[in-house]
Amino acid sequence: MGLSEAEKTYVLHGVEENLRVDGRDREEYRPMELETDVVSHAFGSARLRLANTDVLVAVKIEVDAPFPERPYEGKLEFFVDCSFSSMITWVLNKMKPQMASSPMNSHMASKKMLAKERTIKMISMDIGLPSSSANATPNFEGRGGEVLAAEISNCLSSAYCSSLSFDLTKLCILQGKKCWKLYVDILILECGGNLFDAISIAVKVALRNTQVPRVKCIDMDGNNVEISVCHDMFDCQRLNVENAPVMVTVCKIGDKCIVDPDVAEEQCSVGSVVVAVSGNRFSTVLQTGMGSLHPLTLVDCLKMGHKVGQKLDEAVKEVLKESLRGGDVGFIK
Amino acid sequence: MSQKFHIRLASQRVNTNIAENRRYPKIFTPGETITQQHEFMRGHGTYEDNGELKSSVAGVREQVNNLISVKPLKSRYNGEVGDIVVGRITEVQQKRWKVDTNARLDSILLLSSVNLPGGELRRRSVEDEHMMRQYLQEDDLISAEVQSVHSDGTLSLHTRSLRYGKLGQGVLLKVFPSLIKRSKTHFHNLPVGASVILGNNGFIWICPVINNSEDSVGGFVQNLEEVVPLQERETIGRIRNCIKALAMCKMMLYDTSILYAYEESLKYSIAELLVPEAMIDVAILTQHRLSIIEV
Numbered sequence: 362m363g364l365s366e367a368e369k370t371y372v373l374h375g376v377e378e379n380l381r382v383d384g385r386d387r388e389e390y391r392p393m394e395l396e397t398d399v400v401s402h403a404f405g406s407a408r409l410r411l412a413n414t415d416v417l418v419a420v421k422i423e424v425d426a427p428f429p430e431r432p433y434e435g436k437l438e439f440f441v442d443c444s445f446s447s448m449i450t451w452v453l454n455k456m457k458p459q460m461a462s463s464p465m466n467s468h469m470a471s472k473k474m475l476a477k478e479r480t481i482k483m484i485s486m487d488i489g490l491p492s493s494s495a496n497a498t499p500n501f502e503g504r505g506g507e508v509l510a511a512e513i514s515n516c517l518s519s520a521y522c523s524s525l526s527f528d529l530t531k532l533c534i535l536q537g538k539k540c541w542k543l544y545v546d547i548l549i550l551e552c553g554g555n556l557f558d559a560i561s562i563a564v565k566v567a568l569r570n571t572q573v574p575r576v577k578c579i580d581m582d583g584n585n586v587e588i589s590v591c592h593d594m595f596d597c598q599r600l601n602v603e604n605a606p607v608m609v610t611v612c613k614i615g616d617k618c619i620v621d622p623d624v625a626e627e628q629c630s631v632g633s634v635v636v637a638v639s640g641n642r643f644s645t646v647l648q649t650g651m652g653s654l655h656p657l658t659l660v661d662c663l664k665m666g667h668k669v670g671q672k673l674d675e676a677v678k679e680v681l682k683e684s685l686r687g688g689d690v691g692f693i694k
Numbered sequence: 695m696s697q698k699f700h701i702r703l704a705s706q707r708v709n710t711n712i713a714e715n716r717r718y719p720k721i722f723t724p725g726e727t728i729t730q731q732h733e734f735m736r737g738h739g740t741y742e743d744n745g746e747l748k749s750s751v752a753g754v755r756e757q758v759n760n761l762i763s764v765k766p767l768k769s770r771y772n773g774e775v776g777d778i779v780v781g782r783i784t785e786v787q788q789k790r791w792k793v794d795t796n797a798r799l800d801s802i803l804l805l806s807s808v809n810l811p812g813g814e815l816r817r818r819s820v821e822d823e824h825m826m827r828q829y830l831q832e833d834d835l836i837s838a839e840v841q842s843v844h845s846d847g848t849l850s851l852h853t854r855s856l857r858y859g860k861l862g863q864g865v866l867l868k869v870f871p872s873l874i875k876r877s878k879t880h881f882h883n884l885p886v887g888a889s890v891i892l893g894n895n896g897f898i899w900i901c902p903v904i905n906n907s908e909d910s911v912g913g914f915v916q917n918l919e920e921v922v923p924l925q926e927r928e929t930i931g932r933i934r935n936c937i938k939a940l941a942m943c944k945m946m947l948y949d950t951s952i953l954y955a956y957e958e959s960l961k962y963s964i965a966e967l968l969v970p971e972a973m974i975d976v977a978i979l980t981q982h983r984l985s986i987i988e989v
Contacts, residue, residue: 374863393700
């Protein structure tokens with residue numbers, strides 16, 4: 362979708378007068394809707410809808426060996442998918458009956474699911490479905506989706522890489538031998554602007570929602586390590602996401618900066634800065650778009666991102682507290 | 695200050711069905727049997743299966759004598775001659791423009807069916823063909839009328855009136871085409887200080903009030919320097935959010951409903967109208983007022 366010159370002018374003047382097209386001011390977000398526990402076979406999941414942007418995040422856990430240079434830390438990996446086949450996979454998986462009966466089984470089951478998911482993906486490729494067709498936005502057409510997906514996952518990993526933003530040592534099972542590895546799968550269902558912010562919130566909530574099995578005992582037999590997890594399904598650890606980063610996209614339109622741009626505003630912008638705020642620190646800063654920024658503007662952007670990011674973080678924490686209180690799953694009461 | 699962020703849980707999602715106490719028509723789903731009697735004729739949106747008439751789309755039933763058709767709730771735009779549409783130029787070709795009008799196929803606007811500057815009845819020369827992109831280029835918005843419908847469903851548009859032509863500064867909104875109420879005129883200068891074009895194709899254009907005396911050249915000129923004053927901008931933003939609210943609750947859109955929604959929305963700030971509760975409140979109050987004048 363393009364915009365005519367006159368429409369762009371209208372958006373631009375609106376930003377200058379601090380009254381955007383939908384009546385928001387420059388630092389205001391659109392209302393969001395959050396849902397947790399949406400994928401039954403994942404260890405934790407969340408779905409966020411921000412106006413027309415729709416993001417689904419699922420967390421899966423496997424046992425893995427830690428990196429030799431970081432023996433005390435677990436692993437965290439992000440995978441972003443903007444393609445069509447991933448959507449089929451999701452739908453098919455949703456239709457599958459739940460296989461979890463006991464925690465150990467559920468672990469096995471989820472592993473099987475992962476394998477199955479890959480087969481389904483391969484099948485869907487075999488039957489000639491486009492592996493990355495444009496379902497969310499035309500930008501995903503061809504290799505555009507892959508480029509965007511790589512950009513987002515790189516940004517997330519660098520935002521989460523500091524120990525101050527996310528403590529990976531909690532994921533260590535046996536120093537240097539075994540650790541938990543978290544796979545964070547991000548699926549973009551619809552793209553209506555401001556993808557980075559929506560994804561970062563959804564990832565934070567999904568990680569909060571994740572239940573890591575509690576390890577009961579570790580048997581060592583020479584170099585073989587065997588782990589058994591607690592048999593009670595509900596006896597799980599939750600991850601600490603107190604300082605998990607929240608990203609704010611600060612978009613420069615004309616001479617002013619705004620947050621939470623919609624599709625039309627994204628088209629009018631000359632460039633934007635994604636600021637990941639964790640606690641009161643920056644964890645990552647990324648510039649997107651073609652334009653270049655004046656150093657003074659960049660400082661302004663960072664200040665604005667920092668201010669808005671902290672408030673956004675507070676709002677997310679508040680809603681997280683609320684979500685833990687209620688026992689409802691999804692929209693079914 | 696955290697009032698600026700509205701994050702709700704899906705369990706607190708509000709119901710947008712506001713017709714709860716009133717009778718509303720039955721909605722047929724695809725494959726649902728409409729009737730088992732044989733005397734009826736098969737119209738749009740239906741098919742025959744084992745002598746039964748079934749619906750092929752999700753929508754409401756409409757009957758004219760013996761002809762039964764199902765009108766879908768959500769569909770692409772099916773054009774009819776004389777409809778007023780708002781569209782976006784997608785391609786400039788030889789002697790014609792391609793226009794996106796939310797129909798299944800791109801519509802056509804011929805060079806010979808626009809008013810060019812310098813007289814209405816003028817021969818189109820080769821120079822005009824070269825100048826086409828200067829009149830209308832890709833991504834420009836136009837208002838037009840449907841001149842004819844081709845056999846494959848493509849629409850031919852024309853802008854041979856001073857009302858139609860290129861659109862200037864303003865906001866475009868997209869709603870379902872079935873929500874636009876057909877009326878005598880689709881160009882409204884609302885008394886609250888904004889102009890609305892309700893395209894039959896579900897594209898709605900909201901802009902500052904147009905003075906007809908000014909642009910009588912055929913509407914190819916735009917003033918990009920002009921800044922829309924803040925007050926008009928507020929009105930436009932409010933109307934935009936009101937139409938969104940009405941469309942969310944599946945209410946018909948026409949000048950009265952938009953005006954009532956505008957008046958009922960005045961107790962909220964413009965940005966507050968993005969919150970679902972406020973949207974539903976406005977829609978319910980509007981519906982109430984409309985039902986009073988119906989009686």
